[in-house]
Amino acid sequence: MQAIVSKTLLFSCVDGPGNRMVLFLQGCNFSCPTCHNPHTKRRCNDCGLCIPVCAPKALSLVEGKIAFDASLCTNCDDCLRICPISANPMVSLMDVGQVLALTRQNLPFLTGITLSGGEATAQLKFSVALFTAIKEARDLAHLTCFVDTNGHLGPVGWDKLLPVTDGVMLDIKAFDEGQHIYLTGRGNDKSLASAELLAASGKLYELRLLMIPGKTDTRRELEALVALVKRLGAHTRVKLNAFHNHGVRGPASAWETMTKDRLEQIATTLRAAGLSQVITPVVWL
């Protein structure tokens, strides 16, 4: 079984506890106008539009399929900018054995491994197979396995993934159903149910909220957040991310950026309402 991987990192300190190897899996079931990695949304349809813009000729069509030669790539990302469907022609296919080999090469540096995206749970079979293999390997079993997800996965899916998962970072895009559909193209019932299910299983490492001025920082949204966290446990880690329009394509690039003052104000409000672990960004854009 293979995963479609957009990018692999050997060092990440922002994808869970400690240093984590991160696999960004290609493809997402949401369509967020605020996405900062829009090139991870869709899967390549081999249209070939990116081939002429690839100056070092790292891309070509072989028997109707895109072929990518990483050794020629200069990381200019011109292919991502030309892609009409928010896909990535530079993805690689990796099977579980290849990921385990990469993990072993870097083992002393790693606290664990995190699957992100795109949407990691959209490649559920691979995710389950990889984490199972890590837990079963004597030399790797100490690594923690984390998932960064939008929570659009039902209880049957979680039943398969959670037994081999140590922690989940769950994004809640909005509490108001209409706002959620506007921000993702889908309803939020699955994501909210995932929050409850993950908290009940003890695997909810962190809730992540993207604060967008006038959209997700309204009084009603924050009240709904407080109510959810109180149901899950007031000690739940709540990570506030600040929306920034840099790197965003389409209409959201004109949306207002979240300021540090406003975000600190939100954090103060949440703490005053009884949330004990509200985390704000270290670096400001």
Add this chain to the structure above:
Amino acid sequence: MPDQLEMLRRITDDPSLSSAQKARALSLAAENMLPYPALDAETAKALDARVICDMFEGHAPYKPRYVLPDYAVVLTKGSDWLELPVPQDLDEALNTLMIAYHHVPSVTGMPVYIGKLDDLLLPFCTGVSDDDIYRKIKLFWRYIDRVLPDAFLHANIGPTDNRVARTILRVDAELKQIAPNLTLLYDPATSGDALLSQATGNIVECSKPHVANHPLHAATFDARGYGIVSCYNALPIAGGASTLTRINLKEVALRARDTRHFFTEVLPHYADLAFRLMRARIDYLFNHSGFFDSFLVTEGWIERDRFTAMYGIFAMAEAVDVLQAKAGQTGRYGHDAAANALGHRISRALSDLVQAQPMENVWRGRAMLHAQAGLSTDTGLTPGVRIPYGTEPDPVAHVQALAPHHAYYPSGISEILTLDETIKANPLAVFQLCKGALASGFREFTANVASNDLVRVTGYMIRLSDVAKHNAQKGSRTNTTGLGAEAAAKTAILQHQPRVMGQEFVAGHRQ
């Protein structure tokens, strides 16, 4: 002579120097009016061209470059020369050390080593409360920074986990002083995760301590032990280093026709000239200066035969890139496997040259290879075997590219891993990176938390400079008033306080 007098006059009249700094500058100027230790013409020429370099140690080496006294001697026997009785309690022990430091010379005029403080002080801590230890060490730390303000001055702690080591880490994170510099000797078998975790937490706070790979160093030295001093130099305790000379590998590479010529002729030639320079300086120190008649020797703080000679090299990155270009190869040092392997081969060749060269008046009869961490005048030249600043790969790839060098540099080698500020929210990542680096063969782990231009915020990398440009365009309608002050503030911030760069962008936001 008038020229020299004028130079002395410039020092005495310099309004930017304190009187103590003037006295020091005058003494250096006077030393350098003496003739240099006799060198043959070829060596003198290479020194003039700075292909080999004496670190501007001075013309008359009347003291070793680095002195590492065994302070346990004065703490257990007192000192006749200094009329010091044997200290009986923690206050007396600290007082004795504070006096002792003033009698330890080095190239900087201040001691570079103030001891393995937990080993030295623990015998005096029986029955002393944690709170008393904390208060006394805090005063001791303040004294060191204010009276001996030199970042080369180095304290060591570890490898055991103990009350003094813990308290020193606590005080160091609280005070965030320049001096003393601090190294934790870490042994994965005995130090324990809790102590390392406190140390890596400190790194996030103040980019100190450095973490030394104790098992590797311990195997290099003997039972008397070693200390880490100055810029990550590992040297014998009760001894030190007479001198440090270094070879500019880039200049050597430029003088080679190709890689083969470099290895067979040019590198051995300049390596030989560096040995000659070293011998001339060591001869003066041992046979003319009278240094070893001092009470430090007669009372046993140091021993004449425990001084090594540090055989330094730098600009490995530039040397490899020069040789790669001569071979028509484009792979760059730090990023390309073949370029990295060429670098490792140069280190091995240097190590072989040093091992093959008998040296008189040098500990164990051989110099020790050293990856020299640079002088402020080294424009365009990268310290030691480091990857040029600003072009480093991710920290894991960075460590893996350089780890094979570390086996060849017993008297010290260091890489600085620059970590962006997002790490402040996750000190466990520093802990893990440190463990990985030491397990990979790093002799020394040093991390610097600073504002990198390239930052990964959540799932994505961004360049802060891109965002700044972006913000400036969006804000151009309204940001005219504060621009002058903003630019001034920014310049000052970037020069002096890299850690608050993130906040500076927020100032831009507010306009």
